[in-house]
Amino acid sequence: MTTIELMVAIVIGIIVILASDALLDTSAVLTGNVQDRVDSAQRARLAMDQISRELRSEVCPSPGSASVAAGDGSSITFYTYVGPGTAPTPEKHTIAYSSASNSIVESDYVNQATWPSMSWPTQATRTRTLLQNVVPEASAPLFTYYAFPSGAGTVAPNVQLATPLTATTAPLIARISIAFVARANSRQDTARSTDLQDDVYVPTWNPNSPSGPVPPPCL
Secondary structure, three states: OOHHHHHHHHHHHHHHHHHHHHHHHHHHHHHHHHHHHHHHHHHHHHHHHHHHHHHOOEOOOOOOOOOEEEEOOOEEEEEEOOOOOOOOOOEEEEEEEEOOOOEEEEEEEEOOOOOOOOOOOOOOOEEEEEEEOEEOOOOOOOEEEEEOOOOOOOOOOOEEOOOOOOOOOHHHOOEEEEEEEEOOOOOOOOOOOEEEEEEEEOOOOEOOOOOOOEOOOOO
16 A cells, blocks of 8 residues: 555545544434423423313312412412212312422312311422423413303303402303423523413313303302
């Protein structure tokens, strides 16, 4: 092999090595992007499922009361129960977004009295974090509340209620819209984040009444 042939072989080898390094760098970046998207999507879907499942289990704690006790764009307090129909023991739950920790936290309050009496402790009986590294959508709060229009033949709860909810508007809730952006755990921006939105319909409303939507029977 001549000197020229040797130099050509060295140059070709260097080009091959540099191309391989560039390919490995690109693969590492793309793999990281995919992992970030999978991470944010998995955590977002799990949190959304937990929130929507609890809201679909809303109950009125007693006759004459609403299933939602309070609510605004970043939090909702409601009564829920999952169990047998005999001797029910509803719990009061609060799901709230914390801007300080960028997380959605659930606080549960267990009834301290014997049903139908209700007595809620001042401090939460238990708390858990449903989702970390989450931010609200730019165009929508975490919770948006809707009521049915008045009159017969209206089956879509599309009248948005003002927040914070009041004792007058809370019993009117027929649909709750949930929206948030889950960021990847490795990032503090919304790149490769997951944007989720879901609607929960309050199960105790009857939209098919000939005279118009009928509120929960406990009201």
